[in-house]
Amino acid sequence: MDAMETVTAAINKNRDFLTELDRSIGDADHGINMARGFNAVMEKLESSPPDSLQQGLKSVAMTLISTVGGASGPLYGTAFLRCSKIAQDKSTVDSELASLMLNEAVNGIKSLGKASAGDKTMVDALEPAAKAFDASYKSGCGLLSCLQSSCKAAREGVEYTKTIAAKKGRASYLGDRSIGHQDPGATSSAIILEAITEYCKKTG
Amino acid sequence: MVGIVIVSHSGKVAQGVKEIAMQMADEKLKMVAAGGLGDGSIGTDAAAVYNAVMEADSGEGVLVTADLGSAVLSAETALSMLGEKLKSRVAIADAPVVEGTIAAAVTASSGAPLADVKAAAEEARDARKLE
Numbered sequence: 001m002d003a004m005e006t007v008t009a010a011i012n013k014n015r016d017f018l019t020e021l022d023r024s025i026g027d028a029d030h031g032i033n034m035a036r037g038f039n040a041v042m043e044k045l046e047s048s049p050p051d052s053l054q055q056g057l058k059s060v061a062m063t064l065i066s067t068v069g070g071a072s073g074p075l076y077g078t079a080f081l082r083c084s085k086i087a088q089d090k091s092t093v094d095s096e097l098a099s100l101m102l103n104e105a106v107n108g109i110k111s112l113g114k115a116s117a118g119d120k121t122m123v124d125a126l127e128p129a130a131k132a133f134d135a136s137y138k139s140g141c142g143l144l145s146c147l148q149s150s151c152k153a154a155r156e157g158v159e160y161t162k163t164i165a166a167k168k169g170r171a172s173y174l175g176d177r178s179i180g181h182q183d184p185g186a187t188s189s190a191i192i193l194e195a196i197t198e199y200c201k202k203t204g
Numbered sequence: 205m206v207g208i209v210i211v212s213h214s215g216k217v218a219q220g221v222k223e224i225a226m227q228m229a230d231e232k233l234k235m236v237a238a239g240g241l242g243d244g245s246i247g248t249d250a251a252a253v254y255n256a257v258m259e260a261d262s263g264e265g266v267l268v269t270a271d272l273g274s275a276v277l278s279a280e281t282a283l284s285m286l287g288e289k290l291k292s293r294v295a296i297a298d299a300p301v302v303e304g305t306i307a308a309a310v311t312a313s314s315g316a317p318l319a320d321v322k323a324a325a326e327e328a329r330d331a332r333k334l335e
Contacts, residue, residue: 033247062251065249065250065251065278065281066241066242066249066250066251066252067241067242067249068247069213069241069245069246069247069248069249069274070247070248070273070274071273071274071277073247073248073249073250073274073277073278074248074250074274074277074278074280074281075277077250077281078281078284112277112280112281112284113277169273170273
């Protein structure tokens with residue numbers, strides 16, 4: 001896995017998004033916003049190929065904050081920006097780096113969005129995902145295995161969001177009426193993680 | 205003079221607010237509209253806000269007004285990307301975008317410091333319109 005991982009992972013995300021998001025989320029404009037953002041990411045990466053993992057992640061971040069349009073832009077942008085800072089001069093992502101990135105991404109999102117677990121947001125997918133990754137990592141699992149655990153936790157988080165009321169974001173205006181609907185941000189987070197995992201699986 | 209950046213999901217709203225505020229402001233006041241996305245669609249763009257802040261600053265700082273939700277997140281993201289010196293003289297007003305910007309523009313025009321400009325914008329939150 002090298003800097004191209006960034007490009008290809010983004011391709012995977014993009015493909016997943018265009019097909020799944022608009023179908024499974026269909027909630028307001030999240031699907032449209034994310035598709036627009038990730039399409040722009042692909043265009044940017046293709047037209048200005050990054051020369052390092054760090055630069056690639058920063059490119060993803062800056063593109064997202066300018067093109068997603070909604071809250072996910074700054075939120076995912078901040079997540080990728082934090083990952084970019086951590087990447088430093090590394091060109092491949094191993095379990096240790098992945099763990100750092102996942103945790104920093106969650107921290108970045110929480111500190112900008114000011115959401116905590118239970119607010120029915122992307123944090124409800126990403127925080128458990130980071131914890132599951134770390135648990136697998138500590139018990140000696142390889143990168144793919146850790147990623148798979150994190151995906152499972154993320155999906156459980158998405159399911160969990162169906163049971164609670166939104167306390168952040170536009171859905172919070174609905175209060176208890178938001179119960180029963182899965183959170184779009186949590187869903188797109190799970191989708192992104194799954195795409196990364198898929199990529200990891202494919203490239204061995 | 206403190207500069208002002210107007211962040212809105214709509215380019216038209218940001219530009220419109222600027223036009224209204226300019227009517228009551230000193231012509232030297234730097235007000236930059238940062239609304240909507242690059243292609244004109246509805247949304248907010250933190251990079252555009254970042255550029256707007258750089259443009260609006262003439263050394264005395266910048267007050268940022270925003271409509272709602274992701275406009276605030278975009279403004280905060282933009283701030284986090286600024287260098288320390290500039291960051292220390294930029295503030296986001298917790299105020300309604302139209303009325304807050306107007307109050308800020310009037311106050312900034314008098315040469316007031318950033319804290320006063322921000323306070324003026326935030327007073328707009330409680331201002332009643334109907335007697």
